[in-house]
Amino acid sequence: MSFNKFGTNKSATRYFISKLAGENLVPKDIPSDELSALNDVSAIYVYCSKDLKTYYIGQTNSIIRRHGEHVKELEGDILKYEKYFCEGHIAIFYGNEISSNLNYIEQSLIKLFKEFGAIYDFSIFNGPEGNKSDFIQDKRESLDVEIIHKILCSLKDHDLLNKEINTQIKSLNSLLYRHSPFYELDKKQVxxxxxVLQSSNIYCQKEDSFSTFIIRGGAGTGKTVLMNHIIAQFFGKNIFLKNGHDKTLKIGVCLKSNMIKPITTIFQSYGKSLKENNIFIGKWMDILLEGEKEEFDYILVDESHRLMQYKNNIFPEIHKQFLKKRKKENVLNLILACSKRTVLFYDDIQRIRPNDIEAIDCEDSYNPIYNFVNSSVYDERLSIQYRIKINADLKNYNRRYAKNYVDYLKYILQLSKKPPQNVDFLETNYFQIVDKMEEVKEYIECKREVFPYKNARVVAGYSRKDRWSGKKGTPNRKIEVKAWSEIDMAWNKDYKSWASVDSEKNRNQVGAIHSVQGYDFDYIGLIIGNDMTCTDGKITVKIKNYKDDRGKIKLKCDELEKYIKNVYYTLLTRGIYGIRVFIEDSDLKKYWEDMNNTLIRASQNKRL
Structure with missing residues (x-):
């Protein structure tokens, strides 16, 4: 029998570890009187196969009953658990810390084991996520991840988990972090x-014809999640190949600056060096410099619609010289030239500056400025909305409502002529237009009070700038005049970390598009500024009120219009549970509210 505990007080977490024997997988190392007592406590349990290739994680308030149910489960005509776990072990963890957070701990362990399994090639029986628990939050992790840390360490100490897994608190936090990539994939994502994986002869014997993969999807459809699954598979395969002294795949991952640290930290948590296993993550220029040493097998590009093309005056000189030296007009063609295969995660509506690459257009009619041949392009679209969670029946999130909300935004912003199927979501509390800017801030402050560990932020279109009082060199030059003085808020100061670091300082700054793109938030308060208006039913822009100077040089209003609309579409799709919108321009506000009333009446008529 192996009995132990974490800590010394009465509330300390305790555990038993026992070998499983015979047809009924009897935990022979636990005395019957203690097993009877265990049956009356809440517990987390882990089945471990003898070869440590298979695991099952569960929670129960009756371990004897639950164990008996597992023992009877069939796989075809064979007893499933006997097949995998005979002569293996069961670990049972219990105590006040466990019982108060059963669902959360179970869900977190399942998630971690799925991630570890993706890298180290072992399996876990569990379905997508175990029993329902709250969305994982940073602050809650700081309490519960210590218990998860102890459970993992206990399994390692007893040789029931023998992989090189970094179980430090900081590493586990990064794996359980809300942007961690390893949520269950749907059928299309799989x-x-x-x-993508089978296109390499490491995964199959014949070479596939695809050299370019275009994965299209709107905001919140899981493009980044899918990308990270692909990285994990390549990472695990390279670890395996390296251990066998075989040649590994060279993988490049191009990210926007504000996503590099969180994504890199996730994969570093496996205790394995990315570069030593031929995985390179960074900005496009860093990746391409690495690609000049040796061609990449794959380059994956998140937010590929934000890749750059040469534009006078708004193109950084260092980038201009980089492309000029390599005789390319845009970064995409340079990436295609540096890699055997390229995977682009793409959404045309999220292009927000004129130096973002031109639209790649549609299958069988791709933009000829890009150097890929139609016959070698794999082109697929993700359509299921995962980010936005609109609840109407107090039971389940309604994905139809979420999709209709995104379609509604495109229709309202005149990015699409196709109206949503219905706007029933407007009858929920998810989306509302408010009358005062202060209400946006009040909404966010209210959600922080109700849910202290959720990420609620104020964001805005780039229609104002922070400035300084007085002239340069004068004594009062240091006094900052905040862009959003009505709510006593200035713009975010560090676009790389503003969205990912939930500090008090960041919470009290307004997020701009360049800090927000690629992230989601639990609650959003959005200010639509005076850079957009509506005239005679048509949305137009006020170019003088748009303050992104690099994004508007030499552009006419009709050219700038699509970019400003795309900015607001992107901002309007960041909120998970709710969003409040203040519209500065009175004509745009009236247009929006009139459109809402028209769409609501149309939905009501459909139901009659």
Missing amino acids: EILET
Whole structure:
């Protein structure tokens, strides 16, 4: 029998570890009187196969009953658990810390084991996420991740988990972090994942014809999640190949600056060096410099619609010289030239500056400025909305409502002529237009009070700038005049970390598009500024009120219009549970509210 505990007080977490024997998988190392007592406590349990290739994680308030149910489960005509776990072990963890957070701990362990399994090639029986628990939050992790840390360490100490897994608190936090990539994939995502992987002869014997993969999807459809699944598979395969002294795949991952640290930290948590296993993550220029040493097998590009093309005056000189030296007009063609295969995660509506690459257009009619041949392009679209969670029946999130909300935004912003199927979501508390800017801030402050560990932020279109009082060199030059003085808030100061670091300082700054893109937030308060208006039913822009100077040089209003609309579409799709919108321009506000009333009446008529 192996009995132990974490800590010394009465509330300390305790555990038993026992070998499983015979047809009924009897935990022979636990005395019957203690097993009877265990049956009356809440517990987390882990089945471990003898070869440590298979695991099952569960929670129960009756371990004897639950164990008996598992023992009877069939796989075809064979007793499933006997097949995998005979002569293996069961670990049972219990105590006040466990019982108060059963669902959360179970869900977190399942998630971690799925991630570890993706890298180290072991399996876990569990379905997507175990029993329902709250969305994982940073502050809550600081309390509960210590218990998870102790459970993992206990399994390692007893040789029931023998992989090189970094179980330090900081590393586990990064793996449980809300942007961690390893949520369950849907059927379409799995299909895309397998196609990308099978295009390499390391995964199959014949070479696939695809050299370019275009994965399209609107905001919140899981493009980054899928990308990280692909990285994990390559990472695990390279670890395996390296251990066998075989040649590994060279993988490049191009990210926007504000996503590099969180994504890199996730994969570093496996205790394995990315570069030593031929995985390179960074900004496009860093990746391409690395690619000049040796061609990449794959380059994956998140937010590929934000890749740069040469534009006078708004193109950084260092980038201009980089492309000029390599005789390329845009970064995409340079990436295609540096890699055998390229995977682009793409959403045309999220292009927000004129130096973002031109639209790549549609299958069988791709933009000829890009150097890929139609016959070698795999082109698929993700359509299920995962980010936005609109609850109407107090039971389940309604994905139809979420999709209709995104379609509604495109229609309202005149990015699409196709109206949403209905606007029933407007009858929920998810989306509302408010009358005063102060209400946006009040909404966010209210949600922080109700949910202290959720991420609620104020964001805005780039229609104002922070400035300084007085002239340069005068004594009062240091006094900052905040862009959003009505709510006593200035713009975010560090676009790389503003969205990912939930500090008090960051919470009290307004997020701009360049800090927000690529992230989601639990609650959003959005200010639509005076850079957009509506005249005779048509949305137009006020170019003088748009303050992104690098994003408007030499552009006419009709050219700038699509970029400003795309900015607001992107901002309007950041909120998970709710959003409040203040519209500065009175004509735009009236247009929006009139459109809402028209769409609501149309939805009501459909129901009659």
